[in-house]
Amino acid sequence: MLSTAGRASTGGTVTPERPLRADARRNRAxxxxxxxEVFAERGASASTEEVAARAGVAIGTVFRHFPTKRDLLAAIMKELRGRLVGKADALAAEGDPATAFFDYFGYLVESSARIGTVVGLLAEEGTAIEPGAQITALTGAFGSLLDAARRAGAVRGDVRLDEVMALVTATTHGALAGGWSDDLRRRTLARILDALRPAGR
Amino acid sequence: MLSTAGRASTGGTVTPERPLRADARRNRAxxxxxxxEVFAERGASASTEEVAARAGVAIGTVFRHFPTKRDLLAAIMKELRGRLVGKADALAAEGDPATAFFDYFGYLVESSARIGTVVGLLAEEGTAIEPGAQITALTGAFGSLLDAARRAGAVRGDVRLDEVMALVTATTHGALAGGWSDDLRRRTLARILDALRPAGR
Amino acid sequence: MLSTAGRASTGGTVTPERPLRADARRNRAxxxxxxxEVFAERGASASTEEVAARAGVAIGTVFRHFPTKRDLLAAIMKELRGRLVGKADALAAEGDPATAFFDYFGYLVESSARIGTVVGLLAEEGTAIEPGAQITALTGAFGSLLDAARRAGAVRGDVRLDEVMALVTATTHGALAGGWSDDLRRRTLARILDALRPAGR
Amino acid sequence: MLSTAGRASTGGTVTPERPLRADARRNRAxxxxxxxEVFAERGASASTEEVAARAGVAIGTVFRHFPTKRDLLAAIMKELRGRLVGKADALAAEGDPATAFFDYFGYLVESSARIGTVVGLLAEEGTAIEPGAQITALTGAFGSLLDAARRAGAVRGDVRLDEVMALVTATTHGALAGGWSDDLRRRTLARILDALRPAGR
DNA sequence: CATGAATGAGGTTTCATTCAT
DNA sequence: CATGAATGAAACCTCATTCAT
Incomplete structure (x- = not known):
């Protein structure tokens, strides 16, 4: 469909799931x-051309890998989701159930402050960058940590998962939009996490 | 060479702030x-053309009133700020100091869910829509309510104003971005406000 | 045709050649x-709005007097032409035939340097601001002076009127476009006028 | 966080002046x-859109090559200046010093009649299309020819270079604005050049 | 596969002109 | 008659996307 010239050796077709050539994979990354970086700095309305420049490739290369800007955003989110879920698994495996949940919450907020708009985009399922399962995985990861923390008595019994997700979303968005100082972010986060702890603390 | 009278660089008027004609004021509103509406629905990147269409005027009319898209956004924020501060004053004047603070917090979050991106824009001082005093007024209004509530023992003594503002920002942003249901918003808000109440509740 | 309200006293019609009311005539001037002024400073692409502002009237008033920007330009040229022809007549009546021609040439160039683009527009009959007779009158005025000077032996016998007009056009345009200093304009003008004088000078 | 290699703010290239691709160079030309053509016919206020249409490209292509209309005008002038200076060099190299000066003067006027507004724009340094050196080069080229002609006794000794430039400017502008016939242009030009020749002729 | 030039719809803004006040 | 707000057709320019090299 792309070129019709005879590329006999490779077949001339565009098999979707062929393992990428080394340089192609490097470019993709x-x-x-x-x-x-760019979307974190400039917001999601930054131009694709700037992304290409920052990556040191030509604009065509970006569109070969991601046929649409939306595809590019979706890929970023997928990659990010993987990283975030991985962190959740690591915490679940290694750490104290009573603190893992709070650590993870903090980690997400800190990350969002670093990687910018992207975590925000993650929640913008409303504008439907990708149907559903984006945040679902994150919710799943969070759910395990929450359950464990609840069993350990570190979290109030009536706290529900959707509230937790909402609080994460709020805090990350707020941190981004508000341009909070490190100190303010820490204090604000502490207040929110306190709201999830049992009464006597 | 002829007359040097009546040289005004812009409009030939002397009074800078002439009251607008009836139809002009109507259009401006x-x-x-x-x-x-449009920015709430489509985000701040919606086109001015669409604003004109929705208002039932021609594109030129929008630009007569607001020479720049930025000017339009600034005007929205100013108007909104007025409304919000007005509400704070009303609550301060009329109501129970112990509840006014919480009511106002809730009002802001509810409003943001209704009027959309705009409260968000209010916090985006980073992109510098208007120097500083945008959120300052809101902060001032909030400060009075907070003090009153603290004196009434309805708010913990160690709660600082910047944390309150941060929590408002977070909640409104989260509510907008997350597309929370009414129920979820209510519960999430309750959790956050609980974090501000004295230990014994 | 304008308003249909009952203005019995004036009749409600737009008779083209009714003597203007005093204030209307004042505005027109x-x-x-x-x-x-404005076109001289900013070129013919200056906005009508700026003309209105400079005149201290509203934009509608400009268009009431001159239904089209082209009409306004034409009127300027007509007025200017009158002034210029008047000056020619004055020189013809009063002065030394041998010098009147050269004085007039110089006067036109000086004027153009003052009143700017407008004399230029006068020649832009090519872009057809008004069919013909604009420059015709000027040519006529110039013709008389030229004839007189020729008879007085102050101008070479083979100089033809169209050449004179061409030289005026060139000099005024050049003076405008080139931004010549007073000194340069004087010397350049002297060169050109020398070309019209008899060999022995 | 990832690679910091290949960060170029605009195009990702290192060599600033890469030779254009064949089709790009063709389009640029x-x-x-x-x-x-277009500016010659319609004046400098003609629309970029029309230029694109005439060139048979899309509007975006024009703006890729010339990010601003001003840039486009500047490029035209630069190209033209090159052509004109080249002609001066050719005349200086090949021809009779006594006539080269006059030939060049005539060539410029003829050219301006063909290529229209552009020579005019060349002089519009007032609107500052490009700092200074536009007309400087032309002046330099003219200066050499003038000196040579003066040494050959073909030009009066007291003629100064700025007067020559002023006369060129005037003649080209006049020719453009006045819409002179070929015959009139020739006669007018002859008058002006005569003014530069020694008295006895 | 990579490149980067070309495309063209769409966005913001200006301005001559019309028309309600 | 004067006013000045409204109109709407361009103008300039940007940017996601396509496609020849």
Missing amino acids: RILAAAE | RILAAAE | RILAAAE | RILAAAE
Whole structure:
């Protein structure tokens, strides 16, 4: 569909799931990294051309890997989700159930402050960058930590998962939009987490 | 060489703030209302053309009233700020100091859910829509309510104003971005406000 | 045709050649003067709005007097032409035939340097501001002076009127476009006029 | 966080002046040619859209090559200046010093009659299309020819370079604005050049 | 596969002109 | 008659996307 010229050796077709050539995979990674940076700095309305420049590739290369800007955003989010879920698993495996939940909450907020708009985009399922399962995985990861913390008595019994997700969303968004200082972010986060702890603390 | 009388660089008038003609004021209001709606629905990147269409005026009319898109956004925020501060004053005047603070917090979150991106824009001083005093007024209004509530023992003594503002920002942003249901918003808000109440509740 | 309200006293019609009311005539003059200035400063692409502002009237008033920007330009030129022809007549009547021609040439160039683009517009009959007779009158005025000077032996016998007009056009345009200093303009003008004088000088 | 390599703010390239691709160079040339035509016919206020149409490209292509209309005008002038200076060099190298000066003067006027407004724009340094050196080069080229002619006794000794430039400017502008016939242009030019020749002729 | 030039719809803004007040 | 707000057709410019090299 792309070129019709006879590329006998490779077949001339565009098999979707062929393992990428080494340089192509390298480019893909660089583009994703650049996009994360650029969108974090300039917001999701930054131009694709700037992403290409930052990645050190030509604009065409970006569109070969991600046929649409939306695809690029979706890929960023998928990659990010993987990272975040991985962190959750690590905390679940290694750490104290009573603190893992709070640590993870804090980690998300800190991350969002670093990687910018992207965590925000993650929640913007409303504008439907990708149907559903984006935040679902994150919710799942969070759910396990929450359950464990609740069993350990570190979290109030009546706290529900959707409230937790809402509080994460709020805090990350707020941190981004508000331009909080490190100190303010810490104090604000502490207040919110306190709201989830049992009465006597 | 001829007459040097009546040289005004812009409009030939002397009084800078002439009261607008009736139809002009009507249009200005319609444009503001339309803009609030459109930006709430589509985000701040919605087109001015659409604002004009929604307001039922031609594109030129929008630009006569607001020479720049930025000016339009600034005007929306100013109007909104007025409304919000007004509500704070009303609550301070009329109500129970112990509850006014919490009522106002809730009012802001509810409002943001209704009027959309705009409260968000209010906090986006980072992109510098208008120097500083945008959120300052709101902060002032909030400060009075907070003090009163603290004196009434309804708010913990160690709660600081910047934390309150941060929590408002977070909650409104979260509510907008997260697309929370009414029920979820209520519960999430309750959790956050609980974090501000004295230990014994 | 304008308002249908009962203005019994004036009749409600727009008779084209009714003597203007005093204030209307005053406005017309101020607009013309302002337009001359503005177009001289900013070129013919200056906005009508600026002309109105400079004249101290509203934009509608300009268009009531001159239904089209082109009409306004034409009126300026007509007025200017009158002034210029008047000066020619004065020189013809009063002065030394041998010098009147050269004085007039110089006067036109000086004027153009003062009143700017407008004399230029006068020649832009190519872009057809008004069919023909604009420059014709000027040519006529110039013709008389030229004939007199020729008879007085102050101008070479083979100089033809169209050449003179061409030289005026060139010099005025050049003076405008080139931004010549007073000194340069004087010397350049002297060169050109020398070309019209008899060999022995 | 990822790679910091290849960060170029605009294009990701290192060599600033990469030779244009064949089709790009072709388009650039076509755009310049079209622009010269269009501006000659319609004046410098002609629309960029029309230039694009005349060149047979889309509007975006024009703006890729010339990010601003001003840039396009500047490029035209630069190209033209090159052509004109080249002609001066050719005349200086090949021809009779006594006539080269006059030939060049005539060539400039003829050219301006062909290529229209552009020579005019060249002089519009007032509107500052490009700092200074536009007309400087032309002046330099003219200066050499003038000196040579003066040494050959073909030009009066007291003629100064700025007067020559002023006369060129005037003649080209006049020719453009006045819409002179070929015959009139020739006669007018002859008058002006005569003014530069020694008395006895 | 990578490149980067070309495309063209759409956005903001200006301005001559009309028309309600 | 004067006023000045409304109109709407361009103008300039941007940017996601396509496609020849």
